[in-house]
Amino acid sequence: MTGYLSLTIILFSLAAFYVGRSAATRFAVAGDRLAVHSRPIYHGAFAAIWVGLPALVLVLVWLLFQDGVVRTLVVQSLPPSLTEGASSSQISLFVSEIRNVAAGRIFAEPRPEIAAAAERYASWTVLANWAMVVVALCMMALALFLARVRISPRYRARQSFERALDIIMISSAALAILVTFGIIVSLTYEAIQFFRLVPPTEFFFGLNWEPQIAIRADQVAGTGAFGAVPVFTGTLLIAAIALIVAIPVGLLSAIYLVEFANRRVRGIVKPILEILAGVPTVVYGFFAVLTVAPAVRQTGSLFGIAISPNSALVAGGVMGIMIIPFISSLADDALKAVPQSMRDGSLALGATPAETITKVLVPAALPGIMGGILLAASRAIGETMIVVMAAGLTANLTANPLEGVTTVTVQIVTLLIGDTAFDNPKTLSAFALGLVLFVVTLCLNVAALKIVQRYREKYE
Incomplete structure (x- = not known):
């Protein structure tokens, strides 16, 4: 569904470009060309970016938080017999099993609680996807209407379009920096957790690497090196x-x-x-x-x-x-x-x-x-x-x-x-x-x- 929505955003943006350029062309033909501030192509580009960019940002933000929200709702709907006293790792295993069952990757008959949770997970995911589509379409329609209202002979479409491009480039650079910073923070945090369990001297100067250790009390494995x-x-x-x-x-x-x-x-x-x-x-x-x-x-x-x-x-x-x-x-x-x-x-x-x-x-x-x-x-x-x-x-x-x-x-x-x-x-x-x-x-x-x-x- 995300792919079709992305194609819809592209087509909607192209339609907005055509609407903006056509409106500006009529201004230039009907009146004095010197009274028109920006060329028709800039009006079309302004309309296209005004329609497509907010919708694209909405979809990206929605997809970023959708899975976490659905996951929280599914975990809260689980019976207390499963969640009481369960650690975060056990909850993660439950969620992973629910996702596998919802996707049809079933290797054994799941428990009734897990099967019911998988049905809820699948239905809530479909509902969230359709809600994203409806909200994105409404936003694009509203943006196209507002962009068309703002288009006029003296409107500075070129400056608005260039300002939007500046924002996109600055945001891209900031995103790259934030991603790098996030990688550093996540690696450093997890490495600190590791060095709390294993001395740094053993890690950097030890001569034996055998990280296999028991993860359950009844499992036979090494002590780990x-x-x-x-x-x-x-x-x-x-x-x-x-x-x-x-x-x-x-x-x-x-x-x-x-x-x-x-x-x-x-x-x-x-x-x-x-x-x-x-x-x-x-x-x-x-x-x-x-x-x-x-x-x-x-x-x-x-x-x-x-x-x-x-x-x-x-x-x-x-x-x-x-x-x-x-x-x-x-x-x-x-x-x-x-x-x-x-x-x-x-x-x-x-x-x-x-x-x-x-x-x-x-x-x-x-x-x-x-x-x-x-x-x-x-x-x-x-x-x-x-x-x-x-x-x-x-x-x-x-x-x-x-x-x-x-x-x-x-x-x-x-x-x-x-x-x-x-x-x-x-x-x-x-x-x-x-x-x-x-x-x-x-x-x-x-x-x-x-x-x-x-x-x-x-x-x-």
């Missing part, structure tokens, strides 16, 4: 292998395309390199598992070297192929920005093309190159799918690239799978890992920006 050093070292090992593969290939390909390739070759090779950035990571994972891993194991067996089926070498190598476009494109742009006069001056002084590249071009383009490398490192550290499929899930403290390791992102995924309560150290440890990953990638991005700003050269 949350030493994250093996996870951090595995992340750094795979990222280092990826950079070892990507930096030479990306930098040399950029030098070739800028300095040696003709226009035809560049027009073919550069788009092919950039296609690598658009390939889904799951495709790289399948390529690593089905092609690269067997080839690496067979090569190792020829030399009598035992290689694990899941190894950091395979994951890092394929990840290096994935991040080549990041380094190549940024290095290409940085090398092209170096003035031709510097090349000509170096060659005129007797330097060879190789000496010109190594002693003039690369140093001059070093800020852009380093920025691309650090951004590629951030991408490698945050990769998940390739590591899951090619490196495994075992947290081994090793520097041997032929063994299986795991990374921070893989552990976050595995820890948050299932219905484990959020007050459990196993689940909370994912937020501690996420906070560390966020800080590391933020520092790399800030370092890239600082390098570019500090060593950037401005050429005439």
Whole structure:
């Protein structure tokens, strides 16, 4: 229903644009054109944005709060026999079961109380959706009427439209900042809850990572070990292998395309390199598992070297192929920005093309190159799918690239799978890992920006 409502808002906005433009066109034709303040297209744009924007904001706000309101009503309608003495995690499990039953995802016969609650949840959700549609349509009709009333020959439609665009852009920037702030607050809060249960010294300096612990009294499981050093070292090992593969290939390909390739070759090779950035990571994972891993194991067996089926070498190598476009494109742009006069001056002084590249071009383009490398490192550290499929899930403290390791992102995924309560150290440890990953990638991005700003050269 949301999709149809979005289409309706778009169509209503287009209709408002046509109404506003037609009205302004009649003003311009009937009277003095110099007496009309704004062009008809601005009147139409004003009417369209006056109709569509409030309705869109209403729908977004409605959807943001609808589920919470329906959830509260459903929980309040549950019989006291279910809710009395129940913790927040148990209430969440009840709500999850109710949603599954309402959606038809039934694996066993639900209890009568849950089945009745699921019927109420489904009916209240449908009622809320239809109420949203009716309110949005009424708001758009009222907005179209008000916009049409305000349209006149001397109305400053252009200023109103530009003011609305300024509000949209400022709101978008503020929303991005608020989302970032919300991510930081949520990660920090949950990480603090984790460090109340697990000492920070064990997390940052412990050498054993086994987060599996019992969540029920009758369950057989380990006591849990949350030493994250093996996870951090595995992340750094795979990222280092990826950079070892990507930096030479990306930098040399950029030098070739800028300095040696003709226009035809560049027009073919550069788009092919950039296609690598658009390939889904799951495709790289399948390529690593089905092609690269067997080839690496067979090569190792020829030399009598035992290689694990899941190894950091395979994951890092394929990840290096994935991040080549990041380094190549940024290095290409940085090398092209170096003035031709510097090349000509170096060659005129007797330097060879190789000496010109190594002693003039690369140093001059070093800020852009380093920025691309650090951004590629951030991408490698945050990769998940390739590591899951090619490196495994075992947290081994090793520097041997032929063994299986795991990374921070893989552990976050595995820890948050299932219905484990959020007050459990196993689940909370994912937020501690996420906070560390966020800080590391933020520092790399800030370092890239600082390098570019500090060593950037401005050429005439």
